[in-house]
Amino acid sequence: MPDSPTADFGVHLVRVDDRTEEIAALSGRWGDRVGLAGVLAALNRSGRVERVPARAATWGFRLDEEDDRSRRWWPQGITTSADAHPTGLVAGRSVVLTSAYSKEINDVHMGARITLSDVSDASRVRYRHVLLVEAVESEGALELRPVKVHAGGLVWHGRHLHVAGTARGLSTFRLDDILEVPPGGSRTRLSLADGGRAYGGMPGAFGYRYVLPLRFRYAGEHAAAVAPVRYSFISLDRTTTPHRLMAGEYGRGEASTRIVRFEVDPRSSLLAGDWVDRSRPLGVEIGISGMQGVVVVDGRHYVSTSAGAYRRGSLWSGHPGSLQQHPGVLTVGPEDLAYQRSSDQLWSLSEYPNHRYVYAMDRARFD
Numbered sequence: 042m043p044d045s046p047t048a049d050f051g052v053h054l055v056r057v058d059d060r061t062e063e064i065a066a067l068s069g070r071w072g073d074r075v076g077l078a079g080v081l082a083a084l085n086r087s088g089r090v091e092r093v094p095a096r097a098a099t100w101g102f103r104l105d106e107e108d109d110r111s112r113r114w115w116p117q118g119i120t121t122s123a124d125a126h127p128t129g130l131v132a133g134r135s136v137v138l139t140s141a142y143s144k145e146i147n148d149v150h151m152g153a154r155i156t157l158s159d160v161s162d163a164s165r166v167r168y169r170h171v172l173l174v175e176a177v178e179s180e181g182a183l184e185l186r187p188v189k190v191h192a193g194g195l196v197w198h199g200r201h202l203h204v205a206g207t208a209r210g211l212s213t214f215r216l217d218d219i220l221e222v223p224p225g226g227s228r229t230r231l232s233l234a235d236g237g238r239a240y241g242g243m244p245g246a247f248g249y250r251y252v253l254p255l256r257f258r259y260a261g262e263h264a265a266a267v268a269p270v271r272y273s274f275i276s277l278d279r280t281t282t283p284h285r286l287m288a289g290e291y292g293r294g295e296a297s298t299r300i301v302r303f304e305v306d307p308r309s310s311l312l313a314g315d316w317v318d319r320s321r322p323l324g325v326e327i328g329i330s331g332m333q334g335v336v337v338v339d340g341r342h343y344v345s346t347s348a349g350a351y352r353r354g355s356l357w358s359g360h361p362g363s364l365q366q367h368p369g370v371l372t373v374g375p376e377d378l379a380y381q382r383s384s385d386q387l388w389s390l391s392e393y394p395n396h397r398y399v400y401a402m403d404r405a406r407f408d
Contacts, residue, residue, distance in 0.1 A: 050325045051267030052301065054210055054259035056318035063176035064218055064254045066183055072220035072252065078132055080157050080169055080219060080251050088158060088166030093400040097356060097370035097407075099386070101400025102158075102166045109397045114141040114154065116376065116392050117274075118195035118205065119334075119399070123381040124277045125197040135161045137399060139390055140192035140204060149229055151247050152187025153204070155195070158399065171219060172249040173204070173212075174231060185231040188212060188255055194274030194334065194377045196286055199310030202253075203286065205272045211259040211288075213311070219253050222246045259312060259320065270301055274377050278337045283307050289328055289335045298328040300335055300361070326361045334378035336387065343387055343407060345375045350393055358407040367407060372398055380404070 068074045088102035095101075103109060104116075118140035123129040125136075137158045143151035151172070158168035173188040190206035197203075197216075204212045228248035246252050263269045273291035277284060284305040292298045302323045304313040312320040328335065331346040333354070344357040344364060354375035357364040372391040379388040386401040 049264075050301075050322050051264035052270050052322060052325070053262055054303070054312060054320045055262055056312075056314065056320075057258050057260045058255075059257045060176055060255050061257075063178055063183060064256065067176050067220065067254055068218075070183075071185075072222040074218060075221045075251070076219050077157070077216045079221060080171060081132060081134060081136070081159065083250070084157070084159060084167035084169045086168050086170075088168055088399070090164060090166055093372065093398045094396075095353065095370060095372040095375075095398075095400065095402075097367070097402040098372075098398075098400040099403055100163060101398050102160075104168075104397045104399075110394050112394060113143055113146050113151070115144065116141045116156075116390050116397055117191060117193045118377045119379045119388055119390050120195040120197040120202075120277070121379050121381050121388060122197070123383060124279065124379060125199065127279070129381060129383040134159050137388065138195060138197055138202070139399060140195050142190065142192045143187070149247075150187060150189060152189045153192040154249075155192075155202070155204075155253065169251070170249065171251045171253050172246050173214070173255065174246065174252045175255040187231060191273075193291070194272075194276060194288075195379075196275050196277045198277060198284065198286075198305060201256075201310040203259075203275060205275045205288065206258075207271050207273055208261070208269065209258065210261040210272055211275070213256050213259065214253050215256050216253070218256070219251055221251055222249065224250070268297055270299060271297075274332070274334045276334065276336045276378060276380070277305070278302075279380075279382060280337070280339045283313070285323065285337075286312060287335055287337055289332055291332055293330050298330060298332055300326050300328045328361070329357065329364060333376050334389065336378045336380045338380055338382075338404065341408075343378060343380075343404065345371060345378050345389055347375055348373075350374065356387075356402075356407060372396065372400070 093101035122131040122136040194205035353369040354371035374393040
């Protein structure tokens with residue numbers, strides 16, 4: 042369906058839960074604001090560059106052994122510095138940013154996290170995890186909560202990071218807000234050193250050194266006759282002007298598989314909205330069953346689909362309604378997609394324990 046800035050598709054996003062004041066209260070009290078540069082200067086894990094078990098992959102790396110086998114953390118979304126900046130570089134580096142959600146283990150749910158990986162040197166990958174948190178004022182006191190979203194897709198544009206949250210719409214963060222937490226706090230909970238309630242009198246973030254607090258959310262709303270959109274994954278289309286945020290639904294059987302397009306304001310890197318911060322889609326189209334990620338390059342769609350825990354996934358290419366399947370060319374458990382224009386590559390990642398890869402593919406192979 043062609044883009045129509047005035048059409049009413051019965052769904053929209055509205056900006057809610059602004060946490061700007063809470064973030065200001067956190068800074069200095071719970072940790073020092075160090076931003077993206079602070080994390081990139083302190084990468085503490087090594088990726089294992091090796092052959093990726095996927096016919097489409099041209100290069101990739103595997104997470105370290107602890108992350109590769111983790112039953113708590115499950116990788117989902119991906120974006121790169123090519124989404125963030127037209128040069129494809131941030132702070133002179135080529136960076137891949139991925140997300141993972143936490144499963145509850147031993148009554149502890151850690152929410153979601155992002156992982157910053159420096160892939161500037163193809164022979165040596167370094168990375169670090171950053172925990173996503175939300176600061177909420179409750180009865181005059183500041184309370185910290187994990188951000189409990191599936192984090193199935195990411196868009197990094199300018200200073201902002203948008204995280205897909207399925208029924209919860211999008212969660213938006215500003216990377217300048219990354220805080221460094223003092224060491225020595227709790228490894229089993231989020232806590233402030235406030236009134237002696239924190240572990241050992243120190244703030245804690247499940248043992249994470251860096252945290253990124255939520256700025257606000259885009260909540261999904263819909264007309265009575267229209268089913269709510271599940272924001273399963275998101276991506277950025279930089280091949281249009283203005284840029285567009287693409288959001289899609291994972292669905293099988295009778296579940297819907299819509300793809301929704303929103304305009305990105307080039308000045309703010311936020312969704313273009315009206316006077317009440319309501320963002321209406323430019324267009325809505327129907328995708329395919331089992332979609333895990335979608336990117337659009339010059340109008341052409343590239344879609345990843347999964348096939349369970351033991352079969353390799355597929356990539357689809359073409360235009361809506363006439364997509365061509367390239368069966369079994371992805372890893373087992375493929376997830377989100379991103380596009381890097383400078384190298385003309387698609388990027389993806391896989392989720393299952395002991396088979397977790399982040400990898401690039403030549404887009405032209407699927408034209």
